[in-house]
Amino acid sequence: MTFVFGADADTSADSDTDTGADAQADAAEMCRMVEAFARRELGDVPDPFAPAEFRRRWLLAGGQGLVGSVVPTAYGGSGLDPVTAAAVLEALGHGSPDTGFAFSVAAHLFATVMPIVEFGTEEQKRRWLPALCSGERIAAHAITEPEAGSDTLALRTRAVREGDHYVLDGAKAFTTNAPVADVFVVQAATAPGGGFFGLTAFVVEADTPGLTVGPAYDKVGLRGSPTADVRLDGCVVPASHVLGAEGAGASVFAGSMKWERTCLFAAYLGAMRRVLDSTVAHVKEREQFGVPIGGFQAVSHRVVDMTLALESARLLLREAARGLARGSEDEVAPALAKLAVSEAAVRIGLDAVQLRGALGVLSGGDAETLLRDALPARIFSGTNEIQKNNIARALGLGGNRRPGGGR
Ligand SMILES: Cc1cc2nc3c(=O)[nH]c(=O)nc-3n(C[C@H](O)[C@H](O)[C@H](O)COP(=O)(O)OP(=O)(O)OC[C@H]3O[C@@H](n4cnc5c(N)ncnc54)[C@H](O)[C@@H]3O)c2cc1C
Incomplete structure (x- = not known):
């Protein structure tokens, strides 16, 4: 079943009107269904990565409306607002241990x-979406x-008209x-050295002659998400595949980062909640010195700190999603959300391992999986150091982004 929300349905429910309450109830029901789907169909992390199984899961996720959740219904999407989309992604992360799959969906x-929705022509949207x-x-x-x-404006891929x-x-x-x-969105320099206006974004079909993909990397975490190098050798791309306009690549990229930093990390909120719940269960059950270890203050305070990290990260993410829903151009809220969620995920992963004792370091446990999945989160979507630079710059403290733009 595909969820189809009206394009203008405001499920952020800031108001307590009947409409807001109805939308909130719909969103909650949607989250329950996505979580049930994730438990049923995405109950493990296929390892090693299996492309056919990934495709199978992807089609099922498509059937649930997940891979186009924020795309307007006119183009086949579910028309969700960012707040609801983030809640749905959190449900996916909570229901399935395959955070890599959720990450792939979000990327x-x-x-x-x-970017195709926001910068594409009508023809491009109808063709690809x-x-x-x-x-x-x-x-x-x-x-x-x-x-x-980090220094995206230094990229060397050239596009010559x-x-x-x-x-x-x-x-x-x-x-x-x-x-x-x-389908790839590829950023290339059309005016090398041209700074912010030197980049152009292209939609490139995977079967375009000259485009080759290397073998999938073997990563520490997010093992359900395939990552690889891509080569472009004399790749001929029609001018009608330019996204936005020649020279608009950096704007297209900034738009994608606004969405990614705001909503993508919601999958981690779900994963953290799942691991926190199992950690609480563990410390209530595991006895040492004749009592449950959760009775020791060193243990219970650690659980409280984990809860604080998760709940404060969720609030920051929700605030960023509300801003996105309002059309805010604020860079700080998404950067704070990205920082808070990724740092909380590493912290909760570490603490969850510690509270399980030796069991925590066994491969395949939920705590060690979260920790491995959390490490890349401090790096992708612009590293956490780059987020701090962006926030510092907004505070008038400089920040060392090269003149003209970049991450
Ligand atoms: C799992 C995963 C998925 C990814 N998916 C994609 C994808 O789909 N598409 C894509 O294009 N890219 C993707 N990336 C790449 C990602 O965007 C880059 O890894 C990231 O931007 C950092 O670049 P880098 O790895 O070259 O590190 P570098 O830029 O070399 O940074 C190394 C270190 O130096 C620090 N540093 C660099 N410059 C500064 C500065 N000015 N101030 C302070 N510290 C600085 C960084 O914070 C970092 O700690 C992915 C990465 C990962 C890990």
């Missing part, structure tokens, strides 16, 4: 599909390069979903 949706929302096609977003990570097309040459790294992607 597809927020970093690749939403329906299959990207139904689960038939998977998207990936490629900006990072071996020599350009020749008549009605561009020729793309370069190498991308760490592209989430690349091994299974059908």
Whole structure:
């Protein structure tokens, strides 16, 4: 069953009107159904990564409306507002231990599909969005390069216009979903050295001659999410595949980061809640010195600190999502949310391992899985140091972003 919310349904329910209460009830019911789906269909982390199983799961998630949750219904999406979409993603993260899968869904949706929604022409939207929302096609977003990570404006991939097309040459790294992607949004320099206006975003089909994908990386965490290098060798891309306009690549990228930093991390809130619940159960049950270990203050205070980290991170994420729903251009709220959730995930992962004693370090346990999945969260979507630079700059403290833009 696909959830289809009216495009203008405001489920953020800031008001206590009947409409707000109804929307809230609908959102809660949707979360329950997504969580049940996640428990039923995504109950493990396939390891090693299995592309056919990933595709199967993706199609099922598409059937639930998850891979196009915030896309307007006119293009095949579910039309959810950011607050509800984040709650639904949290339910997915809570119901399934496969945080990598939830991450892949979110990277597809927020970093690749939403740029097409926000910057695409009507023709581009009609061409690409329906299959990207139904689960038939998977998207990936490629900006990072071996020599350009935090410093995105230093990227070396070139796009040279020749008549009605561009020729793309370069190498991308760490592209989430690349091994299974059908459609890429690729950032390339059309005016090298041109700073903010030197980049252009292209929609590139995976079967375009010259586009090749390397083998999937073996990562410490998010093992259910495939990541790989992408090469572009003389890739001919029609000019009609430019997203936004020539020179608008940095704006397209900023838009994708606004969505990603705000909503993607909700999957971690669900994972943290799941691990916190099992940690509470463990410390109530495990006895040492004749009493449950949860009775020791050193243990119970640690659980309280974990709860505080999770709940404060959720509030910051919800605040950022409300801002996004209002159309706010504020950079600080998404940066704070990204920082808070990713740091809380590492902290809760570490504490959950510690509170399980030796059991915590056994492979495949929920605590050690969370810890492994949490480590990349401090790096992707702009590292936490870069988020601090952005917040410092907003506070008038400089921040060392190179003149003209970047992450
Ligand atoms: C799981 C995962 C998925 C990813 N998915 C994608 C994807 O789908 N598409 C994509 O394009 N990229 C993706 N990335 C790449 C990610 O965006 C980059 O790894 C990230 O931006 C950091 O770049 P880097 O790894 O080159 O680190 P670097 O930029 O080399 O940074 C190394 C260290 O230096 C610090 N540093 C650098 N510059 C500064 C500064 N100015 N001030 C303070 N500290 C600084 C960083 O914070 C970091 O601690 C993914 C990464 C991971 C881990």
